[in-house]
Amino acid sequence: MKKIGFIPLRKGSKGIPGKNKRKMVGRPLFTWVLGEAIFSDLDEIIIYTDDEAIINFISKEYQWTTKVKAQLRSDESASDTATTEMAMLEYCDSIAYDFDAFCLLQATSPFTTRADINACLSKLNEGYDSALTVVNTHRFLWNENGTPVNYNPLQRPRRQDFEGVLIENGAVYTTTKVALKKNKNRLGEKTAIVKMPEASLLEIDSENDWISVEQLLIERQKRAKIASKITHVVLDVDGVFTDGTITYTKDGEHTKSFDMRDGMGLEILRQFDVKVLVMTSENSELVAKRMQKLNIEQVYLGVKDKYSLLQHIIKEQKLAITNFAYIGDDVNDLTNICSVGWSLAPNNATAIVKQHADIVLSKPSGAGAIREACAFIMNYNKRF
CATH class of the missing domain: 3.90.550.10 (Spore Coat Polysaccharide Biosynthesis Protein SpsA; Chain A)
Structure with missing residues:
Protein backbone atom coordinates (compact mmCIF):
# COMPACT_ATOMS: atom_id res chain seq x y z
CA MET A 1 0.00 0.00 0.00
CA ALA A 224 12.31 12.56 27.63
CA LYS A 225 15.98 12.82 28.65
CA ILE A 226 17.53 9.79 30.35
CA ALA A 227 20.99 9.76 31.90
CA SER A 228 22.97 7.06 30.08
CA LYS A 229 26.58 6.38 29.19
CA ILE A 230 27.85 8.84 26.58
CA THR A 231 28.98 6.95 23.50
CA HIS A 232 28.77 9.78 20.96
CA VAL A 233 29.39 13.51 21.13
CA VAL A 234 28.17 15.97 18.49
CA LEU A 235 29.76 19.40 18.17
CA ASP A 236 28.79 22.58 16.40
CA VAL A 237 31.73 24.53 14.93
CA ASP A 238 31.35 28.32 14.96
CA GLY A 239 30.97 29.37 18.58
CA VAL A 240 32.17 25.96 19.84
CA PHE A 241 35.43 25.08 18.10
CA THR A 242 35.96 28.78 17.33
CA ASP A 243 35.18 32.01 19.14
CA GLY A 244 32.49 32.66 16.56
CA THR A 245 34.41 35.25 14.55
CA ILE A 246 35.51 34.90 10.92
CA THR A 247 37.88 37.06 8.91
CA TYR A 248 37.04 37.78 5.30
CA THR A 249 38.91 39.00 2.26
CA LYS A 250 37.39 40.21 -1.00
CA ASP A 251 37.50 36.56 -2.13
CA GLY A 252 35.38 35.35 0.78
CA GLU A 253 36.11 33.44 4.01
CA HIS A 254 39.74 33.72 5.02
CA THR A 255 40.53 32.34 8.48
CA LYS A 256 39.04 30.71 11.56
CA SER A 257 40.92 30.17 14.81
CA PHE A 258 40.93 26.76 16.53
CA ASP A 259 42.33 25.84 19.96
CA MET A 260 44.87 23.01 19.73
CA ARG A 261 43.98 21.85 23.25
CA ASP A 262 40.41 21.17 22.12
CA GLY A 263 41.75 18.89 19.40
CA MET A 264 43.80 16.97 21.96
CA GLY A 265 40.77 16.62 24.21
CA LEU A 266 38.79 15.01 21.38
CA GLU A 267 41.68 12.69 20.56
CA ILE A 268 41.80 11.51 24.17
CA LEU A 269 38.01 11.12 24.21
CA ARG A 270 38.14 8.83 21.18
CA GLN A 271 40.68 6.65 23.00
CA PHE A 272 37.87 5.95 25.48
CA ASP A 273 35.68 4.77 22.58
CA VAL A 274 33.51 7.88 22.39
CA LYS A 275 32.64 8.66 18.77
CA VAL A 276 32.94 12.29 17.66
CA LEU A 277 30.63 13.92 15.11
CA VAL A 278 30.59 17.48 13.78
CA MET A 279 27.41 19.19 12.58
CA THR A 280 27.42 22.78 11.37
CA SER A 281 25.09 25.01 9.38
CA GLU A 282 28.05 26.51 7.50
CA ASN A 283 29.48 24.86 4.41
CA SER A 284 33.11 25.79 5.01
CA GLU A 285 36.18 24.36 3.29
CA LEU A 286 38.27 25.56 6.25
CA VAL A 287 36.13 23.52 8.63
CA ALA A 288 36.36 20.45 6.40
CA LYS A 289 40.16 20.67 6.37
CA ARG A 290 40.40 21.19 10.13
CA MET A 291 38.18 18.17 10.82
CA GLN A 292 40.23 16.10 8.41
CA LYS A 293 43.33 17.11 10.37
CA LEU A 294 41.59 15.98 13.58
CA ASN A 295 40.67 12.64 11.94
CA ILE A 296 36.96 13.25 12.53
CA GLU A 297 35.18 11.21 9.88
CA GLN A 298 31.51 12.05 10.51
CA VAL A 299 31.40 15.71 9.46
CA TYR A 300 28.11 17.23 8.28
CA LEU A 301 28.36 20.65 6.66
CA GLY A 302 25.59 23.04 5.64
CA VAL A 303 22.97 21.51 7.97
CA LYS A 304 19.98 23.69 8.87
CA ASP A 305 17.68 21.06 10.40
CA LYS A 306 20.17 19.52 12.80
CA TYR A 307 17.59 17.62 14.81
CA SER A 308 16.19 15.68 11.85
CA LEU A 309 19.69 14.80 10.67
CA LEU A 310 20.60 13.58 14.15
CA GLN A 311 17.45 11.44 14.18
CA HIS A 312 18.49 9.99 10.80
CA ILE A 313 21.98 9.14 12.08
CA ILE A 314 20.53 7.50 15.16
CA LYS A 315 18.12 5.38 13.11
CA GLU A 316 20.67 4.38 10.47
CA GLN A 317 23.32 3.39 13.02
CA LYS A 318 20.81 1.85 15.48
CA LEU A 319 21.79 4.17 18.31
CA ALA A 320 19.89 5.88 21.14
CA ILE A 321 19.66 9.64 21.61
CA THR A 322 20.17 9.17 25.34
CA ASN A 323 23.76 8.05 24.62
CA PHE A 324 24.58 11.32 22.85
CA ALA A 325 26.15 14.47 24.22
CA TYR A 326 25.81 17.69 22.26
CA ILE A 327 27.86 20.87 22.44
CA GLY A 328 26.27 23.95 20.88
CA ASP A 329 26.05 27.68 21.33
CA ASP A 330 23.18 29.18 19.36
CA VAL A 331 19.47 28.84 18.67
CA ASN A 332 19.88 26.41 15.74
CA ASP A 333 21.36 23.94 18.26
CA LEU A 334 18.49 24.36 20.71
CA THR A 335 16.34 21.32 19.85
CA ASN A 336 19.35 19.01 20.10
CA ILE A 337 20.41 20.75 23.31
CA CYS A 338 16.97 19.96 24.77
CA SER A 339 16.83 16.38 23.48
CA VAL A 340 20.13 14.50 23.91
CA GLY A 341 21.24 12.64 27.02
CA TRP A 342 23.64 15.44 28.01
CA SER A 343 23.96 18.92 26.52
CA LEU A 344 26.79 21.36 27.13
CA ALA A 345 27.28 25.01 26.19
CA PRO A 346 30.40 27.22 26.20
CA ASN A 347 30.42 30.03 28.72
CA ASN A 348 29.86 32.59 25.94
CA ALA A 349 26.95 30.78 24.29
CA THR A 350 23.70 32.64 23.67
CA ALA A 351 21.47 33.17 26.69
CA ILE A 352 18.69 30.84 25.51
CA VAL A 353 21.12 27.95 24.95
CA LYS A 354 22.73 28.43 28.37
CA GLN A 355 19.25 28.53 29.88
CA HIS A 356 18.40 25.04 28.59
CA ALA A 357 21.79 23.26 28.46
CA ASP A 358 22.46 20.65 31.15
CA ILE A 359 25.99 21.99 31.67
CA VAL A 360 27.29 25.53 31.13
CA LEU A 361 31.06 25.22 30.85
CA SER A 362 33.39 27.63 32.60
CA LYS A 363 35.49 28.12 29.45
CA PRO A 364 34.44 30.13 26.39
CA SER A 365 34.33 28.78 22.86
CA GLY A 366 37.64 28.55 21.03
CA ALA A 367 39.48 28.78 24.34
CA GLY A 368 39.17 25.44 26.10
CA ALA A 369 35.41 24.82 26.20
CA ILE A 370 35.68 21.57 24.23
CA ARG A 371 38.62 20.35 26.32
CA GLU A 372 36.55 21.01 29.46
CA ALA A 373 33.58 19.16 27.96
CA CYS A 374 35.79 16.18 27.13
CA ALA A 375 36.97 16.02 30.74
CA PHE A 376 33.37 16.09 31.95
CA ILE A 377 32.36 13.26 29.61
CA MET A 378 35.28 11.05 30.65
CA ASN A 379 34.61 11.62 34.36
CA TYR A 380 30.87 11.11 33.90
CA ASN A 381 31.33 7.82 32.02
CA LYS A 382 33.36 6.37 34.90
CA ARG A 383 30.11 5.56 36.71
CA PHE A 384 29.25 3.14 33.88
Whole structure:
Protein backbone atom coordinates (compact mmCIF):
# COMPACT_ATOMS: atom_id res chain seq x y z
CA MET A 1 0.00 0.00 0.00
CA LYS A 2 1.49 3.33 -1.09
CA LYS A 3 1.08 5.96 1.64
CA ILE A 4 1.82 9.62 0.92
CA GLY A 5 2.00 12.53 3.32
CA PHE A 6 0.90 15.99 2.25
CA ILE A 7 1.99 19.22 3.96
CA PRO A 8 0.43 22.34 2.38
CA LEU A 9 2.30 25.61 3.03
CA ARG A 10 1.49 29.17 1.99
CA LYS A 11 3.75 32.20 2.04
CA GLY A 12 1.06 34.41 3.48
CA SER A 13 0.29 34.47 7.21
CA LYS A 14 -1.95 37.08 8.80
CA GLY A 15 -1.24 36.65 12.50
CA ILE A 16 2.48 35.84 12.44
CA PRO A 17 4.36 36.90 9.29
CA GLY A 18 6.48 34.11 7.81
CA LYS A 19 5.15 31.69 10.41
CA ASN A 20 5.99 28.46 8.60
CA LYS A 21 9.68 29.37 8.19
CA ARG A 22 10.15 31.06 11.56
CA LYS A 23 12.36 29.14 13.99
CA MET A 24 10.51 27.24 16.69
CA VAL A 25 13.05 25.95 19.24
CA GLY A 26 15.70 26.71 16.62
CA ARG A 27 14.02 24.88 13.71
CA PRO A 28 11.68 26.21 10.99
CA LEU A 29 8.18 25.53 12.28
CA PHE A 30 7.17 23.24 9.42
CA THR A 31 10.17 20.96 9.98
CA TRP A 32 8.74 19.70 13.27
CA VAL A 33 5.98 17.76 11.53
CA LEU A 34 8.11 17.07 8.45
CA GLY A 35 10.81 15.41 10.54
CA GLU A 36 8.29 13.14 12.24
CA ALA A 37 6.70 12.31 8.89
CA ILE A 38 10.08 11.22 7.50
CA PHE A 39 10.48 8.67 10.28
CA SER A 40 6.87 7.47 10.12
CA ASP A 41 5.43 4.69 7.95
CA LEU A 42 4.71 7.14 5.12
CA ASP A 43 6.41 6.26 1.84
CA GLU A 44 6.60 9.79 0.50
CA ILE A 45 6.05 13.31 1.87
CA ILE A 46 5.03 16.19 -0.38
CA ILE A 47 5.64 19.80 0.63
CA TYR A 48 3.08 21.67 -1.47
CA THR A 49 3.89 25.37 -1.41
CA ASP A 50 3.97 28.65 -3.30
CA ASP A 51 7.18 29.64 -1.49
CA GLU A 52 10.23 28.94 -3.66
CA ALA A 53 12.54 29.58 -0.69
CA ILE A 54 11.01 26.54 1.03
CA ILE A 55 11.38 24.47 -2.14
CA ASN A 56 15.09 25.38 -2.28
CA PHE A 57 15.44 24.61 1.43
CA ILE A 58 13.95 21.14 0.93
CA SER A 59 16.20 20.31 -2.04
CA LYS A 60 19.35 21.24 -0.10
CA GLU A 61 18.48 20.06 3.40
CA TYR A 62 17.02 16.56 2.98
CA GLN A 63 19.39 14.89 0.56
CA TRP A 64 19.89 12.13 3.13
CA THR A 65 16.35 10.83 2.47
CA THR A 66 14.44 9.98 -0.71
CA LYS A 67 11.08 10.46 0.98
CA VAL A 68 10.72 14.23 0.79
CA LYS A 69 9.68 16.15 -2.31
CA ALA A 70 8.65 19.79 -2.74
CA GLN A 71 6.21 20.91 -5.40
CA LEU A 72 5.06 24.38 -6.42
CA ARG A 73 1.32 24.87 -5.97
CA SER A 74 -0.80 27.17 -8.10
CA ASP A 75 -1.53 30.75 -7.08
CA GLU A 76 -5.21 29.89 -6.98
CA SER A 77 -4.77 27.08 -4.44
CA ALA A 78 -2.52 29.33 -2.31
CA SER A 79 -4.90 32.30 -2.18
CA ASP A 80 -6.51 33.57 1.03
CA THR A 81 -9.86 32.13 -0.06
CA ALA A 82 -8.58 28.70 -1.09
CA THR A 83 -9.47 25.70 1.06
CA THR A 84 -7.09 22.95 2.08
CA GLU A 85 -9.22 20.53 0.07
CA MET A 86 -8.58 22.64 -3.03
CA ALA A 87 -4.82 22.16 -2.61
CA MET A 88 -5.24 18.45 -1.85
CA LEU A 89 -7.37 17.75 -4.90
CA GLU A 90 -5.19 19.88 -7.17
CA TYR A 91 -2.19 17.79 -6.20
CA CYS A 92 -4.05 14.47 -6.38
CA ASP A 93 -5.27 15.29 -9.88
CA SER A 94 -1.71 16.14 -10.94
CA ILE A 95 -0.53 12.62 -10.03
CA ALA A 96 -3.74 10.85 -11.13
CA TYR A 97 -4.36 9.68 -7.55
CA ASP A 98 -1.28 7.47 -7.60
CA PHE A 99 -1.50 6.30 -3.98
CA ASP A 100 -3.54 4.07 -1.71
CA ALA A 101 -3.58 6.20 1.45
CA PHE A 102 -3.41 9.99 1.75
CA CYS A 103 -2.22 11.71 4.94
CA LEU A 104 -2.82 15.43 5.42
CA LEU A 105 -0.44 16.97 7.94
CA GLN A 106 -0.77 20.42 9.47
CA ALA A 107 2.54 22.32 9.45
CA THR A 108 1.49 24.42 12.44
CA SER A 109 1.02 21.34 14.66
CA PRO A 110 4.55 20.79 16.03
CA PHE A 111 3.35 18.35 18.71
CA THR A 112 2.59 15.72 16.04
CA THR A 113 4.75 12.61 16.38
CA ARG A 114 5.48 9.69 14.08
CA ALA A 115 3.37 7.55 16.44
CA ASP A 116 0.34 9.78 15.83
CA ILE A 117 0.84 9.53 12.06
CA ASN A 118 1.25 5.76 12.17
CA ALA A 119 -1.79 5.36 14.40
CA CYS A 120 -3.96 7.23 11.88
CA LEU A 121 -2.55 5.19 8.99
CA SER A 122 -3.18 1.93 10.81
CA LYS A 123 -6.89 2.77 11.17
CA LEU A 124 -7.22 2.44 7.40
CA ASN A 125 -6.35 -1.24 7.80
CA GLU A 126 -9.10 -1.73 10.39
CA GLY A 127 -12.15 -1.15 8.21
CA TYR A 128 -12.20 2.66 8.38
CA ASP A 129 -11.92 4.83 5.29
CA SER A 130 -10.49 7.82 7.21
CA ALA A 131 -9.06 8.87 10.55
CA LEU A 132 -8.27 12.09 12.36
CA THR A 133 -6.52 13.25 15.51
CA VAL A 134 -8.49 14.69 18.42
CA VAL A 135 -7.96 15.98 21.93
CA ASN A 136 -10.07 14.97 24.91
CA THR A 137 -10.75 18.27 26.66
CA HIS A 138 -12.39 18.55 30.05
CA ARG A 139 -13.56 22.10 29.52
CA PHE A 140 -17.20 22.99 30.14
CA LEU A 141 -18.70 24.36 26.92
CA TRP A 142 -21.49 26.93 26.56
CA ASN A 143 -23.64 28.35 23.78
CA GLU A 144 -23.87 32.10 23.17
CA ASN A 145 -27.43 32.09 24.47
CA GLY A 146 -26.18 31.03 27.91
CA THR A 147 -27.07 27.35 27.77
CA PRO A 148 -24.54 24.61 28.58
CA VAL A 149 -23.38 22.25 25.83
CA ASN A 150 -21.80 19.28 27.55
CA TYR A 151 -22.80 19.25 31.26
CA ASN A 152 -25.49 20.10 33.79
CA PRO A 153 -24.42 23.16 35.84
CA LEU A 154 -26.70 22.06 38.70
CA GLN A 155 -24.80 18.78 38.92
CA ARG A 156 -21.31 20.06 38.16
CA PRO A 157 -19.02 16.99 37.93
CA ARG A 158 -15.53 16.77 39.35
CA ARG A 159 -12.85 16.88 36.65
CA GLN A 160 -11.78 13.27 37.36
CA ASP A 161 -15.39 12.11 36.90
CA PHE A 162 -16.03 14.14 33.73
CA GLU A 163 -15.61 12.39 30.39
CA GLY A 164 -15.22 15.70 28.55
CA VAL A 165 -15.57 16.12 24.80
CA LEU A 166 -13.41 15.24 21.81
CA ILE A 167 -12.24 18.15 19.67
CA GLU A 168 -10.37 18.06 16.34
CA ASN A 169 -6.86 19.45 16.75
CA GLY A 170 -6.27 19.64 12.99
CA ALA A 171 -2.94 17.81 13.17
CA VAL A 172 -3.35 14.58 11.15
CA TYR A 173 -5.99 13.32 8.74
CA THR A 174 -5.77 10.09 6.77
CA THR A 175 -8.10 8.80 4.09
CA THR A 176 -8.17 6.09 1.46
CA LYS A 177 -7.89 6.92 -2.22
CA VAL A 178 -11.41 5.62 -2.83
CA ALA A 179 -12.92 7.84 -0.12
CA LEU A 180 -10.98 10.91 -1.24
CA LYS A 181 -12.01 10.54 -4.86
CA LYS A 182 -15.64 9.98 -3.89
CA ASN A 183 -16.08 12.65 -1.21
CA LYS A 184 -13.53 15.24 -2.36
CA ASN A 185 -12.82 15.69 1.34
CA ARG A 186 -10.15 14.82 3.88
CA LEU A 187 -12.66 12.58 5.71
CA GLY A 188 -14.72 9.66 4.50
CA GLU A 189 -17.93 8.07 5.74
CA LYS A 190 -16.47 5.79 8.40
CA THR A 191 -13.99 7.78 10.47
CA ALA A 192 -11.75 6.65 13.31
CA ILE A 193 -10.24 8.89 15.96
CA VAL A 194 -6.72 8.98 17.39
CA LYS A 195 -6.19 10.89 20.63
CA MET A 196 -3.29 13.29 21.10
CA PRO A 197 -2.18 15.19 24.25
CA GLU A 198 -4.19 18.24 25.26
CA ALA A 199 -1.28 20.60 24.48
CA SER A 200 -1.68 19.76 20.80
CA LEU A 201 -4.97 21.68 20.78
CA LEU A 202 -3.08 24.98 20.97
CA GLU A 203 -3.17 26.98 17.75
CA ILE A 204 -0.38 29.35 16.70
CA ASP A 205 -2.20 32.52 15.70
CA SER A 206 -0.45 35.14 17.86
CA GLU A 207 2.88 35.89 19.48
CA ASN A 208 1.52 34.69 22.82
CA ASP A 209 0.53 31.39 21.21
CA TRP A 210 4.04 31.06 19.78
CA ILE A 211 5.68 31.59 23.17
CA SER A 212 3.38 29.06 24.85
CA VAL A 213 3.87 26.35 22.23
CA GLU A 214 7.63 26.83 22.13
CA GLN A 215 7.96 26.48 25.89
CA LEU A 216 5.79 23.34 25.90
CA LEU A 217 7.93 21.80 23.14
CA ILE A 218 11.11 22.54 25.07
CA GLU A 219 9.70 20.91 28.18
CA ARG A 220 8.48 17.88 26.22
CA GLN A 221 11.95 17.30 24.78
CA LYS A 222 13.67 17.74 28.14
CA ARG A 223 11.28 15.39 29.97
CA ALA A 224 12.31 12.56 27.63
CA LYS A 225 15.98 12.82 28.65
CA ILE A 226 17.53 9.79 30.35
CA ALA A 227 20.99 9.76 31.90
CA SER A 228 22.97 7.06 30.08
CA LYS A 229 26.58 6.38 29.19
CA ILE A 230 27.85 8.84 26.58
CA THR A 231 28.98 6.95 23.50
CA HIS A 232 28.77 9.78 20.96
CA VAL A 233 29.39 13.51 21.13
CA VAL A 234 28.17 15.97 18.49
CA LEU A 235 29.76 19.40 18.17
CA ASP A 236 28.79 22.58 16.40
CA VAL A 237 31.73 24.53 14.93
CA ASP A 238 31.35 28.32 14.96
CA GLY A 239 30.97 29.37 18.58
CA VAL A 240 32.17 25.96 19.84
CA PHE A 241 35.43 25.08 18.10
CA THR A 242 35.96 28.78 17.33
CA ASP A 243 35.18 32.01 19.14
CA GLY A 244 32.49 32.66 16.56
CA THR A 245 34.41 35.25 14.55
CA ILE A 246 35.51 34.90 10.92
CA THR A 247 37.88 37.06 8.91
CA TYR A 248 37.04 37.78 5.30
CA THR A 249 38.91 39.00 2.26
CA LYS A 250 37.39 40.21 -1.00
CA ASP A 251 37.50 36.56 -2.13
CA GLY A 252 35.38 35.35 0.78
CA GLU A 253 36.11 33.44 4.01
CA HIS A 254 39.74 33.72 5.02
CA THR A 255 40.53 32.34 8.48
CA LYS A 256 39.04 30.71 11.56
CA SER A 257 40.92 30.17 14.81
CA PHE A 258 40.93 26.76 16.53
CA ASP A 259 42.33 25.84 19.96
CA MET A 260 44.87 23.01 19.73
CA ARG A 261 43.98 21.85 23.25
CA ASP A 262 40.41 21.17 22.12
CA GLY A 263 41.75 18.89 19.40
CA MET A 264 43.80 16.97 21.96
CA GLY A 265 40.77 16.62 24.21
CA LEU A 266 38.79 15.01 21.38
CA GLU A 267 41.68 12.69 20.56
CA ILE A 268 41.80 11.51 24.17
CA LEU A 269 38.01 11.12 24.21
CA ARG A 270 38.14 8.83 21.18
CA GLN A 271 40.68 6.65 23.00
CA PHE A 272 37.87 5.95 25.48
CA ASP A 273 35.68 4.77 22.58
CA VAL A 274 33.51 7.88 22.39
CA LYS A 275 32.64 8.66 18.77
CA VAL A 276 32.94 12.29 17.66
CA LEU A 277 30.63 13.92 15.11
CA VAL A 278 30.59 17.48 13.78
CA MET A 279 27.41 19.19 12.58
CA THR A 280 27.42 22.78 11.37
CA SER A 281 25.09 25.01 9.38
CA GLU A 282 28.05 26.51 7.50
CA ASN A 283 29.48 24.86 4.41
CA SER A 284 33.11 25.79 5.01
CA GLU A 285 36.18 24.36 3.29
CA LEU A 286 38.27 25.56 6.25
CA VAL A 287 36.13 23.52 8.63
CA ALA A 288 36.36 20.45 6.40
CA LYS A 289 40.16 20.67 6.37
CA ARG A 290 40.40 21.19 10.13
CA MET A 291 38.18 18.17 10.82
CA GLN A 292 40.23 16.10 8.41
CA LYS A 293 43.33 17.11 10.37
CA LEU A 294 41.59 15.98 13.58
CA ASN A 295 40.67 12.64 11.94
CA ILE A 296 36.96 13.25 12.53
CA GLU A 297 35.18 11.21 9.88
CA GLN A 298 31.51 12.05 10.51
CA VAL A 299 31.40 15.71 9.46
CA TYR A 300 28.11 17.23 8.28
CA LEU A 301 28.36 20.65 6.66
CA GLY A 302 25.59 23.04 5.64
CA VAL A 303 22.97 21.51 7.97
CA LYS A 304 19.98 23.69 8.87
CA ASP A 305 17.68 21.06 10.40
CA LYS A 306 20.17 19.52 12.80
CA TYR A 307 17.59 17.62 14.81
CA SER A 308 16.19 15.68 11.85
CA LEU A 309 19.69 14.80 10.67
CA LEU A 310 20.60 13.58 14.15
CA GLN A 311 17.45 11.44 14.18
CA HIS A 312 18.49 9.99 10.80
CA ILE A 313 21.98 9.14 12.08
CA ILE A 314 20.53 7.50 15.16
CA LYS A 315 18.12 5.38 13.11
CA GLU A 316 20.67 4.38 10.47
CA GLN A 317 23.32 3.39 13.02
CA LYS A 318 20.81 1.85 15.48
CA LEU A 319 21.79 4.17 18.31
CA ALA A 320 19.89 5.88 21.14
CA ILE A 321 19.66 9.64 21.61
CA THR A 322 20.17 9.17 25.34
CA ASN A 323 23.76 8.05 24.62
CA PHE A 324 24.58 11.32 22.85
CA ALA A 325 26.15 14.47 24.22
CA TYR A 326 25.81 17.69 22.26
CA ILE A 327 27.86 20.87 22.44
CA GLY A 328 26.27 23.95 20.88
CA ASP A 329 26.05 27.68 21.33
CA ASP A 330 23.18 29.18 19.36
CA VAL A 331 19.47 28.84 18.67
CA ASN A 332 19.88 26.41 15.74
CA ASP A 333 21.36 23.94 18.26
CA LEU A 334 18.49 24.36 20.71
CA THR A 335 16.34 21.32 19.85
CA ASN A 336 19.35 19.01 20.10
CA ILE A 337 20.41 20.75 23.31
CA CYS A 338 16.97 19.96 24.77
CA SER A 339 16.83 16.38 23.48
CA VAL A 340 20.13 14.50 23.91
CA GLY A 341 21.24 12.64 27.02
CA TRP A 342 23.64 15.44 28.01
CA SER A 343 23.96 18.92 26.52
CA LEU A 344 26.79 21.36 27.13
CA ALA A 345 27.28 25.01 26.19
CA PRO A 346 30.40 27.22 26.20
CA ASN A 347 30.42 30.03 28.72
CA ASN A 348 29.86 32.59 25.94
CA ALA A 349 26.95 30.78 24.29
CA THR A 350 23.70 32.64 23.67
CA ALA A 351 21.47 33.17 26.69
CA ILE A 352 18.69 30.84 25.51
CA VAL A 353 21.12 27.95 24.95
CA LYS A 354 22.73 28.43 28.37
CA GLN A 355 19.25 28.53 29.88
CA HIS A 356 18.40 25.04 28.59
CA ALA A 357 21.79 23.26 28.46
CA ASP A 358 22.46 20.65 31.15
CA ILE A 359 25.99 21.99 31.67
CA VAL A 360 27.29 25.53 31.13
CA LEU A 361 31.06 25.22 30.85
CA SER A 362 33.39 27.63 32.60
CA LYS A 363 35.49 28.12 29.45
CA PRO A 364 34.44 30.13 26.39
CA SER A 365 34.33 28.78 22.86
CA GLY A 366 37.64 28.55 21.03
CA ALA A 367 39.48 28.78 24.34
CA GLY A 368 39.17 25.44 26.10
CA ALA A 369 35.41 24.82 26.20
CA ILE A 370 35.68 21.57 24.23
CA ARG A 371 38.62 20.35 26.32
CA GLU A 372 36.55 21.01 29.46
CA ALA A 373 33.58 19.16 27.96
CA CYS A 374 35.79 16.18 27.13
CA ALA A 375 36.97 16.02 30.74
CA PHE A 376 33.37 16.09 31.95
CA ILE A 377 32.36 13.26 29.61
CA MET A 378 35.28 11.05 30.65
CA ASN A 379 34.61 11.62 34.36
CA TYR A 380 30.87 11.11 33.90
CA ASN A 381 31.33 7.82 32.02
CA LYS A 382 33.36 6.37 34.90
CA ARG A 383 30.11 5.56 36.71
CA PHE A 384 29.25 3.14 33.88
